[in-house]
Amino acid sequence: MVQYVITPWRDRRELLRVREQLYSRPGDPAYDSSRRQAVSQVSVWVERGNCPHLVESTAILTSAILNDVPGNSTWCIRAAYASSFSRFVTGLLDSHQDKRRKLSMYSVAKTLGLPATYVELRHQATHEELPSLQKLRTASRKALLWIWDYYWVHLSIDDEAASPEDLRVYLRKLLEETNEKVRGEMEARLVHWTQDQLLDALMELELEAQDSEAFLRLVKLSKKLMNGNGESAREDELAPEMKVNSIEELRKELTGVQERLDDPVVDVPQRVELSPNDDSAVSGWSMYEGAWVSKPIGTVC
Template identity: 50%
Template sequence: MPKIIITPWRDESELLDVRSKFYPSSSLNSTPSPDLRPDACRIVEAWKLRGHLPHAVEATALLTDAILHDDATHNSVFSIRATYAAAFSRFVTGLVDTKLGSGGGGGTMFNRASMIGLPLSFVELRHEAAHRELPSLVLLRSYTNRALEWLWDYYWIRKLNGNCILDVGSRFAVYYRLSQNILNHPH
């Protein structure tokens, strides 16, 4: 008997469409294309209401939304830092708790993170944001982009690689877009 998996998306093509909005491969084209990341965030927000949303999908939306709110002309630097810190903390905490269960048997957050290949520096930054000073905007931007790269490798490729062949160009496009985001926000 086939195993039934309940998802908030209709079919895998809908998930692939959202993935391409978060990680557009057209970033290498000379013609600028519209930024579809806000659309992807709105779709994920609707999926969250339906339930059964994988944490990696929600975390991708939260981290991306933090990047989209990084506008000092409309938001204070403090609120931008707080948005990044909240998104990053939810990414780390939710991922570790979701994958290995919170409390008890899993050991420390560092142990649980290392079991799934999450960089320990991610746990350290989350701890700093939650229990100490808010990290600098430069650090939060950098780690948010690293987290999106990690989610690409950990979830988006692994989850969908069986049905979608990604060439080196697509992979490069992801890193190119993320590096452009870092270059556009140097401080």
């Protein structure tokens, strides 16, 4: 029997586009406008129904941050932060409650990996004195990062029909990730795409790189994918050809690597013969030099 899943968005591409807008980079020219557009889109999804709680929570937390501007009352800003944060924690934990018996919020939070400080801050904002503005600001931004790791980052991984745009979004988040453990987990999920797809996406991201540091991260990831060993490239491994100082040199290097992949050169191995007068051959053992070339042991008549 076919089971249908009703979603408020038209297709997966629309959901991923909203994800990219909600987590857009502060350096983007349309940073605030894209986030406001995403919040408006999520509000439409909420009216349609069946909108996941974490999608709604991301939007209301982002809306509270966008309204934290000079000129607004401090009490209003604190109330907006406290309301959005409390709704995020309460809705998440209630949706994972045991139907047979009531569990404490701390035990449910521990199961989900939600920090206990989130539950404490939610209790303070609901039943005690309103937390300070600085505490609410920090907690809201950390909550957005937690939602990303728990929900948003996994959206396009198991989707066989993931588009090249989805892959670029995922790689962009991977390159921006600073936590070594999280980056390793994200790199392990790259097996869902072929090496050609990954290299094509990295070449397109290379054109978007605005600084040498971002471009160097792209080069390192490209080398890791081409090596296929899953090990990070160290700084000494990049010398001397990878230790460059400008974006132009980095781009030239990556272009050369891609050309070598497209047109590989096959070296003809040379057989090294040992001289009968060689002292190393007298003992019966010697270090073989050069590439190994197989020799036939017989012929078929």
